[in-house]
Each structure stands twice: as C-alpha cells, then as structure tokens.
Amino acid sequence: MRASSQIRRRRVFYIPGYDPIHPRRYRELYRKEGAEQAGISGYKIDLKPKTTQGAYGWHVTGTFDTTQVETDVEVLVWSDIVKASMGQSIPATYLQLIQTAYAYIGSGALFRLMRLRKGPMIAALYPVFFLLAQLAVALTAGWFGYRALHALTPQPVGAALGGVAAIAIAALILRWFRRHDNKVFAYYLMHDYAYSAKSLGENSPQLEARMADFGAAIIEALQQDWDEVLVIGHSSGAHLAVSILADVIRKEGVPTDKALGFLSLGQVVPMVSFLPRAHRLRRDLAYLSARDELAWVDVTAPGDGCAFALCDPVSVSGVAPDNKQWPLVISAAFTQTLSPQRWKALRWRFFRLHFQYLCAFDTPNGYDYFEITAGPQSLRARFADKSPSKSRIERPENRYTDTL
Incomplete structure (x- = not known):
C-alpha cells in the first residue's frame, strides 16, 4: 500500500529540456500562467521565495476550496552544460x-x-x-x-x-x-x-555526474517530511528523468509512506532511445515501466510538432517487459483544451506550443499543470481512473533494443 492520496506538502523537481536560458524563466512562466489558470479554474495560487536548499526554485501555496497545499519547486539546472555544448x-x-x-x-x-x-x-x-x-x-x-x-x-x-x-x-x-x-x-x-x-545516445561523463547530483537531491527529499515527491521532465528532460528515477529506485527504494510521481511532458525519448549506444536509457525505460514505487504519467499533444505525441516511450523503443504498467499515456489535446482564438494564435508557433504543457488551458479537461503541482491529490490518485489515450502508438519500431 502506497502513501495517502491526500497531499498537504509536496516537493517538485523540474528537469528542463535542452535549454541554455537561466531557470528564472520557469518561475516567471509558472507565476504568470498559474495566475491565469487559477482564474479560469477557480482556485488560488501564491508564489513566494523558496524555503528549501537547491540552485533555483520557488514556494507555492495552493488553495483549493478549503484545502491548502504547500509546495516547494526546484529546477534541476543543467543549462551550463547546454551552454558549453552550444559554444x-x-x-x-x-x-x-x-x-x-x-x-x-x-x-x-x-x-x-x-x-x-x-x-x-x-x-x-x-x-x-x-x-x-x-x-x-x-x-x-x-x-x-x-x-x-x-x-x-x-x-x-x-x-x-x-x-x-x-x-x-x-x-x-x-x-x-x-x-x-x-x-x-x-x-x-x-x-x-x-x-x-555525437555519442549515439550515450550520456557524457559530465551529464552523468550532474544526473547523479539530481538523483541525490531526490533521494534526500524522499527521506524528508513530504507527502509527495513529484519529478517533472520536459522535452529532453524526460529521458534524463527516466534514468535518474531508475537509479533512485535501484539505490534507495521509495519509502512506503511517500508518494513518488513522474510526469513526462512533450517527451522526445525516441530521438535518443533509437540510437545504437543508448543502452542505459533503454534499460532504464524497461525497468521504470514495471515499478510499483512510482506513478508515471506521460502527457503529449498531436498539436506539438516537436514531441513524439502519444508515442509510448517504452513500447515504441522495443523494450516493454511482460509486466509493464507505465507510463499512462494521455493527450493534452490542444484543439480541445485551448479556445479557438488561442489555438489560432498559437497554431504555427511551434516552439511556444512545445511549452504549452507548462501553461494555462481554457478548458483543462483532466490535465492541469498547476493543480497537479500545487493541488491536494497525488499524481497516482489524480489519474487512477484515467484511461490511456485510444490514439496512443505502442508498436515497437526501434532497430536497437539491447540494454547492455
């Protein structure tokens, strides 16, 4: 039996994609879009300076009816590695x-x-x-x-x-x-x-060292007084999160009184897992997909031309084990969740649409980034009765399925 679905204190770790920009942009995006979503959905979001250690983050107080939830968000920064690779x-x-x-x-x-x-x-x-x-x-x-x-x-x-x-x-x-x-x-x-x-899907030593630091921060949070630890991987950050969480569970396990959630957004996992030397990622995908210690929800949208929309990252990579249970693949369905006016304004702004998962929706229809990160339900409880998208793609297309 896992932790209670009722959440009062949450720790969120956000792993950006390949992004050289200072992480303060994510705080400003959360502040602006969170206020807009709160106005649409009828709850309250307040941001304050972070109360935890870490390179960069912020504190969120979410008020949903009479329930108040305290959340600390930390951005796991690897923008310096990105900048160096772009020089x-x-x-x-x-x-x-x-x-x-x-x-x-x-x-x-x-x-x-x-x-x-x-x-x-x-x-x-x-x-x-x-x-x-x-x-x-x-x-x-x-x-x-x-x-x-x-x-x-x-x-x-x-x-x-x-x-x-x-x-x-x-x-x-x-x-x-x-x-x-x-x-x-x-x-x-x-x-x-x-x-x-350049490395045919193999992580560089510098990136592996940074991922180990990220894993250590997550392990520390799991040992503290948080009701839920939620890891969010966006774009390229999703496949980093897969390997980081696989290492966390292998090394330390997850206390039964903790809810561990993994939310992958706009993932591009196949761009790496289909390469010859991505042995580690394929091994971690197979491992994580069968673990009961966490809940893994994968959110994409066909309107996002930069993501592998509705592609089950485990199955299409050809490494799904017989006891696979994750991820739950669902669609953010931009054409349904955004107003016609907003969709018209954003339709051809491909880079902006790739970040829509972190933004406000006119009609959320089950996916609300701010209620997930600041609301009173755990990720597992929120999506417990949610069926996977009927349009999901699960057929294995990968030529390279070795994990050693």
Whole structure:
C-alpha cells in the first residue's frame, strides 16, 4: 500500500529540456500562467521565495476550496552544460550537421522514427535544411563578389582579390545569420540534436555526474517530511528523468509512506532511445515501466510538432517487459483544451506550443499543470481512473533494443 492520496506538502523537481536560458524563466512562466489558470479554474495560487536548499526554485501555496497545499519547486539546472555544448564556431556547427545526419541516417534511426511521427522529424530536419540554405546564400553571394572583382581587376590580382572578397562576403553573411538565430532557432536546434547524436545516445561523463547530483537531491527529499515527491521532465528532460528515477529506485527504494510521481511532458525519448549506444536509457525505460514505487504519467499533444505525441516511450523503443504498467499515456489535446482564438494564435508557433504543457488551458479537461503541482491529490490518485489515450502508438519500431 502506497502513501495517502491526500497531499498537504509536496516537493517538485523540474528537469528542463535542452535549454541554455537561466531557470528564472520557469518561475516567471509558472507565476504568470498559474495566475491565469487559477482564474479560469477557480482556485488560488501564491508564489513566494523558496524555503528549501537547491540552485533555483520557488514556494507555492495552493488553495483549493478549503484545502491548502504547500509546495516547494526546484529546477534541476543543467543549462551550463547546454551552454558549453552550444559554444561552437560556425564551421564546427556545420561539422555537427554532418555528424548528426550520419548518426541518424547511418544507424537507420531516422527512417524508423519517421514511422512514428513525422512532426518531430520535420523539426529535426528543419535546422539541417535551414543551415544548408544559409550556406548556399553565403556561397552564392561570395561567388558573385568573386566574379565582379575578377572581371574588373587585371589578372592575376583580380583572381586573388576576388577570392578574398568571396571568403569575406560568405563569412559576413553566415555571421549575420547566426546573430539573428534567436528568430529562427536553426543553430539552437542543431546543437540540441547534435548533443545526443555525437555519442549515439550515450550520456557524457559530465551529464552523468550532474544526473547523479539530481538523483541525490531526490533521494534526500524522499527521506524528508513530504507527502509527495513529484519529478517533472520536459522535452529532453524526460529521458534524463527516466534514468535518474531508475537509479533512485535501484539505490534507495521509495519509502512506503511517500508518494513518488513522474510526469513526462512533450517527451522526445525516441530521438535518443533509437540510437545504437543508448543502452542505459533503454534499460532504464524497461525497468521504470514495471515499478510499483512510482506513478508515471506521460502527457503529449498531436498539436506539438516537436514531441513524439502519444508515442509510448517504452513500447515504441522495443523494450516493454511482460509486466509493464507505465507510463499512462494521455493527450493534452490542444484543439480541445485551448479556445479557438488561442489555438489560432498559437497554431504555427511551434516552439511556444512545445511549452504549452507548462501553461494555462481554457478548458483543462483532466490535465492541469498547476493543480497537479500545487493541488491536494497525488499524481497516482489524480489519474487512477484515467484511461490511456485510444490514439496512443505502442508498436515497437526501434532497430536497437539491447540494454547492455
């Protein structure tokens, strides 16, 4: 028998995706969107400075009818690792492009991933084509510069000056594109996909060390006076959370008087689990899916083109054990939970939609991020009677299913 479903004190650990931005953005997002959702749903959310240790977080008081819940949220920060991996020169980024394309095409992962969902694969191919288009523009402009100087200046000076001009023009244009990447995210997405691809799905030693620190923080919380410990993994943070929680349960187990919840949002697990050396992740997926110590709910939406919407990350990876019980795969169904006006405004803002799971919904319809994180029910109790989405995808498509 697990802990009581009634929650008065909760500890939340939020694991971001591949994001170089300071974690304060998540506090401001929670504050703004939480206030909006509270107004829609009829409860109250108050934020204060954090009361626990940790790099960055905040305290939430949630009032639901006459019930008050105290929650401490901590962001498990790995943005410094992300920033370091993004500090690449322009030539190095194009080398990453080649290496990443080879990793997914050479391993056959690309074609198998496309059988699951085309949306995230279009998102993955977008930076490749966009960067190649930028290179084509730069080289074309450089060629015209070369031809102009070559024609106007006597030989052999014209050829030499033309060559220098071509290189300078191409370099200036590529630098201009990179300076404005905050509008198109081509470099950002390239670095994101390259981060896992460079090691074919194997975590770097630096990331493993950070994940061990995250696991230690969760273990410490499980030993303290919290009714529920809730771990949230968003985007790439979801597959980190899988391995972190698997390690926590293997090492320490979960006290029977604690509720342990795992909420994966907008997950892109197959982008890593389908790679040849993702042995650890596949092993952890299989292990976690059969554990009774936690409740695992996976939330995606077909309207999120960056996520593997409604793809059961365990089953599609080909590692589902016979006694599999997690995750519960449900849809945030943006077309139903957002008003027509809001959906129209957000429909083509793909990056913003990928963060919608952390935002307010006009008609939540079972999924309310703020009630889950600050409300009086545990994750297990809240979704105990919820059926998985009928549109979920469970067919195994992964070529690599070894876990050793």
